Amino acid sequence: MRNVQEFSYNNNQAAGKVTETFPQLILCQYKYTMIEDWDSAYQQRPYVEKTPHEGVVRFIANLDHPTTHQILDLGCGDGRHLVFLAQQGYSPIGIDQAIWGLRRSKQWVEKERLKTKLVCGQVSSLPLSSESIDAVISIQVIHHQYLNGIQRAISEVKRILRINGKFYFTVPKYPPTGWKNTRYKKVADQTYFPLDGFEKHIPHYFFRIEELHTLLAGFKILKMNDDKTRHLAVLVQKG
Numbered sequence: 001m002r003n004v005q006e007f008s009y010n011n012n013q014a015a016g017k018v019t020e021t022f023p024q025l026i027l028c029q030y031k032y033t034m035i036e037d038w039d040s041a042y043q044q045r046p047y048v049e050k051t052p053h054e055g056v057v058r059f060i061a062n063l064d065h066p067t068t069h070q071i072l073d074l075g076c077g078d079g080r081h082l083v084f085l086a087q088q089g090y091s092p093i094g095i096d097q098a099i100w101g102l103r104r105s106k107q108w109v110e111k112e113r114l115k116t117k118l119v120c121g122q123v124s125s126l127p128l129s130s131e132s133i134d135a136v137i138s139i140q141v142i143h144h145q146y147l148n149g150i151q152r153a154i155s156e157v158k159r160i161l162r163i164n165g166k167f168y169f170t171v172p173k174y175p176p177t178g179w180k181n182t183r184y185k186k187v188a189d190q191t192y193f194p195l196d197g198f199e200k201h202i203p204h205y206f207f208r209i210e211e212l213h214t215l216l217a218g219f220k221i222l223k224m225n226d227d228k229t230r231h232l233a234v235l236v237q238k239g
């Protein structure tokens with residue numbers, strides 16, 4: 001049984017760049033530079049986490065299952081929430097830019113004989129139709145870029161969500177006080193690169209609570225609280 005849509009890929013590292021093609025999926029073909037970092041992170045470390053974020057568990061428990069047809073895990077990584085969502089009876093879509101994350105998601109959902117769809121894509125340009133998704137989760141993803149990319153990502157989520165659709169996400173809170181023992185470099189306002197570790201050179205934008213209200217214009221903010229990892233957990237609804 002093949003529940004996960006197949007993807008194939010083609011590495012051409014001769015010029016230090018990688019081109020990936022996912023012919024059977026919603027087309028995604030691009031050359032990338034920065035995102036190689038996520039792929040090397042996934043190649044170097046075991047699964048990021050095997051259990052779902054507790055806020056996602058609560059979010060899903062409170063969703064009205066019969067009217068929630070399509071859930072998107074934005075920045076699905078190596079699949080912990082896809083597996084959880086599929087176990088709850090959904091057929092989620094997972095989007096991520098990291099081929100190695102998608103490969104590992106694929107292996108995991110296939111092993112569990114679950115149903116999901118994997119798409120290679122960027123959060124700032126989602127390969128999905130407008131108003132086609134009932135709920136979006138995105139755990140520790142949208143802050144891994146500069147502010148203009150984050151603004152585009154939020155506006156893309158707004159575009160693809162149905163009216164009244166919900167968006168649950170977590171992002172780190174400004175200032176980066178949890179980074180006391182991390183060597184990092186400031187690269188823009190509220191934006192830092194760790195200089196070591198798996199997330200080396202991957203941008204991290206830290207959010208001020210007030211600015212989230214501005215960034216989320218057009219959404220109704222239902223909930224905002226700290227999670228256990230010093231991230232802000234935010235639940236919004238499209239009006």
Ligand SMILES: C[S@@+](CC[C@H](N)C(=O)[O-])C[C@H]1O[C@@H](n2cnc3c(N)ncnc32)[C@H](O)[C@@H]1O
Binds near residue numbers: 049076079095097144
């Ligand atoms: C910290 S991991 C979190 C993975 C997953 N959400 C979880 O909770 O286990 C961040 C993920 O976001 C993805 N990501 C970061 N920036 C992205 C972008 N601009 N477009 C698509 N995916 C992105 C990375 O490839 C990585 O898989």
